[in-house]
Amino acid sequence: MRHEVRFSGFGGQGIILxxxxxxxxxxxxxxxxxxQTQVYGPEARGGASMSAVIIDDQPILYPKVTNPDIFVIxxxxxxEKYGVHAGEDAVMILDSSLVQSRPRCRYIEIPATREAxxxxxxxxxxxxxxxxxxxxTTGVVGEExxxxxxxDSVPKGTESLNLKxxxxxxxxxxxxxxx
Amino acid sequence: xxxxxxxxxxxxxxxxxxxxxxxxxxxxTLNAVDQMGWKKEETVxxxxxxxxSRAPGYIMTDSLHTTHGRALAFATGIKMxxxxxxxxxxxxxxxxxxxxxxxxxxxxxxxxxxxxxxMNNQIYxxxxxxxxxxxxxxxxxxxxxxxxxxxTFDLCExxxxxxxxxxxxxxxYHVKELTRAxxxxxxxSGFSFIEAAVQCPTNYGRRNKFRQVMDQIEYFKxxxxxxxxxxxxxxxxxxLPENSIVVGEFVHRNRPAMGVKR
Amino acid sequence: MTRIDxxxxxxxxxxxxxxxxxxxxxGYPITPSTEVAxxxxxxxxxxxxxFIQMEDEIAGIASVIGASWTGVRSMTATSGPGFSLMMENLxxxxxxxxxCVVVNIQRGGPSTGQPTMSAQGDMLQxxxxxxxxxxxxxxxxASVQEMYELTIRAFNLADRFRVPVFLMADExxxxxxxxxxxxxxxxxxxxxxxxxxxxxxxxxxxLVPGFPQFGKGYGVHVTGLTHDERGYPCTTSPSVHEELxxxxxxxxxxxxxxxxxxxVTNPAAEVxxxxxxxxxxxxxxxIHDHPEAKIGHxxxxxxxxxxxxxxxxxxxxxxxxxxxxxxxxxxxxxxxHTSVPVVPxxxxxxALHTPGxxxxxMEIWR
Numbered sequence: 147m148r149h150e151v152r153f154s155g156f157g158g159q160g161i162i163l164x165x166x167x168x169x170x171x172x173x174x175x176x177x178x179x180x181x182q183t184q185v186y187g188p189e190a191r192g193g194a195s196m197s198a199v200i201i202d203d204q205p206i207l208y209p210k211v212t213n214p215d216i217f218v219i220x221x222x223x224x225x226e227k228y229g230v231h232a233g234e235d236a237v238m239i240l241d242s243s244l245v246q247s248r249p250r251c252r253y254i255e256i257p258a259t260r261e262a263x264x265x266x267x268x269x270x271x272x273x274x275x276x277x278x279x280x281x282x283t284t285g286v287v288g289e290e291x292x293x294x295x296x297x298d299s300v301p302k303g304t305e306s307l308n309l310k311x312x313x314x315x316x317x318x319x320x321x322x323x324x325x
Numbered sequence: 326x327x328x329x330x331x332x333x334x335x336x337x338x339x340x341x342x343x344x345x346x347x348x349x350x351x352x353x354t355l356n357a358v359d360q361m362g363w364k365k366e367e368t369v370x371x372x373x374x375x376x377x378s379r380a381p382g383y384i385m386t387d388s389l390h391t392t393h394g395r396a397l398a399f400a401t402g403i404k405m406x407x408x409x410x411x412x413x414x415x416x417x418x419x420x421x422x423x424x425x426x427x428x429x430x431x432x433x434x435x436x437x438x439x440x441x442x443x444m445n446n447q448i449y450x451x452x453x454x455x456x457x458x459x460x461x462x463x464x465x466x467x468x469x470x471x472x473x474x475x476x477t478f479d480l481c482e483x484x485x486x487x488x489x490x491x492x493x494x495x496x497x498y499h500v501k502e503l504t505r506a507x508x509x510x511x512x513x514s515g516f517s518f519i520e521a522a523v524q525c526p527t528n529y530g531r532r533n534k535f536r537q538v539m540d541q542i543e544y545f546k547x548x549x550x551x552x553x554x555x556x557x558x559x560x561x562x563x564x565l566p567e568n569s570i571v572v573g574e575f576v577h578r579n580r581p582a583m584g585v586k587r
Numbered sequence: 588m589t590r591i592d593x594x595x596x597x598x599x600x601x602x603x604x605x606x607x608x609x610x611x612x613x614g615y616p617i618t619p620s621t622e623v624a625x626x627x628x629x630x631x632x633x634x635x636x637x638f639i640q641m642e643d644e645i646a647g648i649a650s651v652i653g654a655s656w657t658g659v660r661s662m663t664a665t666s667g668p669g670f671s672l673m674m675e676n677l678x679x680x681x682x683x684x685x686x687c688v689v690v691n692i693q694r695g696g697p698s699t700g701q702p703t704m705s706a707q708g709d710m711l712q713x714x715x716x717x718x719x720x721x722x723x724x725x726x727x728x729a730s731v732q733e734m735y736e737l738t739i740r741a742f743n744l745a746d747r748f749r750v751p752v753f754l755m756a757d758e759x760x761x762x763x764x765x766x767x768x769x770x771x772x773x774x775x776x777x778x779x780x781x782x783x784x785x786x787x788x789x790x791x792x793x794l795v796p797g798f799p800q801f802g803k804g805y806g807v808h809v810t811g812l813t814h815d816e817r818g819y820p821c822t823t824s825p826s827v828h829e830e831l832x833x834x835x836x837x838x839x840x841x842x843x844x845x846x847x848x849x850x851v852t853n854p855a856a857e858v859x860x861x862x863x864x865x866x867x868x869x870x871x872x873x874i875h876d877h878p879e880a881k882i883g884h885x886x887x888x889x890x891x892x893x894x895x896x897x898x899x900x901x902x903x904x905x906x907x908x909x910x911x912x913x914x915x916x917x918x919x920x921x922x923x924h925t926s927v928p929v930v931p932x933x934x935x936x937x938a939l940h941t942p943g944x945x946x947x948x949m950e951i952w953r
Binding site: 166169170173174179180181182183184185186206207208209210212 | 591592593618619703759762763764765766865868869871872875938939941942
Binding site for chain 2: 610611639641645653654657683803804805806807810
């Protein structure tokens with residue numbers, strides 16, 4: 147069942163945290179194996195940030211993503227650098243409020259940043275909306291598992307906001323059809 | 326106190342040249358430690374490289390003779406890991422102010438509970454007399470054969486500015502004052518720095534018009550200016566006499582310190 | 588009962604150190620090792636330990652050596668340039684027989700090189716980087732689990748042999764997160780204290796003297812100068828120096844088979860990969876993907892002292908292929924110990940060898 151999930155956006159969006167939460171959900175709450183890796187550059191904010199998670203029910207040997215089947219893309223630059231070559235069998239969850247291009251593979255448009263701002267009043271949780279949408283769309287980890295992993299990982303006092311974001315992601319993914 | 330209580334007799338005679346000032350400083354330090362009533366098993370001497378740094382090897386306590394310039398970093402590890410130990414560092418001008426300069430200012434900044442005794446002979450004695458950061462302008466050494474052209478460090482000003490709780494300077498002529506200063510340093514919580522100007526007849530005096538051992542000690546006696554007098558002269562707008570060595574207690578304060586016995 | 592967690596390699600290293608009883612960390616932040624220090628900074632004060640950020644790596648390892656002499660398990664973590672700065676004091680630790688653990692999360696060099704990219708370019712530096720003849724122990728983890736386990740082993744080996752022990756990880760293993768099983772208790776081998784009445788640097792048949800811990804009344808003089816069994820400087824006697832240095836080397840080298848730590852896959856293989864660190868993961872993938880090919884794999888968990896006995900596990904080997912993130916550092920060592928051809932498969936730049944690349948390299952020899 148090996149899945150390779152690649153997240154990309156700009157630094158500061160929580161791209162790496164998203165990948166860590168996903169890996170944690172798989173390992174801690176689904177009883178699977180996961181490896182999370184990332185590209186580190188010198189910049190802490192801005193730039194194209196990338197992180198990846200491999201999820202498998204077997205121990206993961208080669209730890210690097212070679213052919214991602216799932217993409218979560220949250221910036222135009224991230225799309226151009228890490229999403230544009232997505233294989234035709236892949237599925238892409240893209241933040242339609244920030245990504246203008248569309249891939250050749252199947253994709254689902256989630257206006258995560260806009261919804262985070264307008265519905266939840268905090269654009270910082272856009273990545274959690276994307277995580278919710280990713281899980282609802284692909285089932286790569288369980289919905290209970292992602293909820294627990296989010297609660298493990300977000301700062302104290304922000305739990306309910308983040309759970310709202312996750313649920314909003316679930317709903318947005320339900321409403322949209324994959325094209 | 327007699328020397329047999331603190332020195333390893335099986336290591337004597339020591340390597341110091343006849344007339345060297347280091348023995349006086351070791352003597353003053355051990356007297357001060359003895360006055361503290363510190364037990365040997367709870368006292369550690371640490372040093373780097375150079376003539377001064379051979380001192381711990383002659384003392385009966387646990388001692389760590391480390392790499393050049395790094396004694397304060399080693400001592401920091403000892404004191405932070407085991408604050409119940411009393412840690413005294415012997416160092417010299419080259420060890421402390423040249424290769425170890427960065428560790429010196431950071432140990433002062435941390436105000437770590439060490440007592441550091443610097444034997445400042447203004448030269449690299451052990452290696453045959455090369456210039457150091459305290460070699461006076463114009464002085465001759467094997468690497469300043471035409472007279473040093475570099476300004477010197479004032480080690481006490483450095484320690485004061487960097488945050489040490491206790492800073493004092495004396496010379497090998499001022500045995501009682503030096504012993505008292507070291508004792509005060511040992512008593513002070515935080516970083517205590519005592520600079521002792523010492524004669525190096527072999528590698529400094531010989532090249533710089535101190536033909537006899539007593540010449541340089543006489544120089545210390547005649548050129549030492551008490552800090553209070555120096556302050557008074559400054560207030561009166563008068564210059565200090567040329568080549569003055571300002572001596573006394575420059576800093577004695579109680580800033581927050583690290584590694585203090587719990 | 589073990590506890591499952593999802594953890595970064597560097598964090599697992601710090602957790603392993605804490606489980607091993609490490610209570611002093613002195614270091615300086617440097618990518619890609621910084622998370623080790625950061626985790627120690629969070630945890631050590633809560634455990635009654637000491638974390639101190641020193642002014643540079645020279646001071647970092649110096650503080651670790653000082654702390655170790657007071658009987659506290661101590662370590663530092665660094666990378667590339669910081670590792671270079673530590674070299675002189677590491678020689679001091681060797682000469683004074685100070686137990687300490689040095690973690691190196693290797694990045695691309697020389698110089699500042701590639702701070703955020705993986706490499707294995709310091710494998711010879713950890714063995715030979717300080718001046719003079721000596722021997723040390725180095726371990727190399729290939730998973731987050733091994734970052735934990737081998738850090739613990741590093742402390743036990745350091746205390747037993749009184750040498751610096753290196754955890755030679757790479758950026759890939761240090762920075763990736765994966766599943767880890769944390770046991771309730773971990774093996775612990777204590778530092779043997781010096782028997783009173785014995786000279787402090789007199790060693791018995793195991794060549795390791797008892798430890799005269801500071802503050803216990805031993806009154807020991809410890810110096811980086813050549814010293815006799817009393818610990819006193821003795822710098823002009825050829826025999827004292829020769830005996831000391833030979834013992835420092837022999838105490839490690841004579842134990843190489845006993846402390847050897849490696850994994851063997853398909854011992855009847857003719858084509859055999861030898862790996863340590865992250866390239867091991869690529870070879871494991873290759874073996875998994877081609878079970879019929881019976882690919883041999885010798886995976887070194889303990890790299891120094893190199894255990895030549897391990898090569899004998901593959902009696903039919905026609906070639907040893909050695910993928911490394913350097914230009915063939917361990918391949919060079921392996922070559923010294925075998926008549927079987929040794930082929931380095933170097934890769935620089937930070938990316939991990941892919942299974943495809945290694946498959947291609949292997950095909951030439953089949």
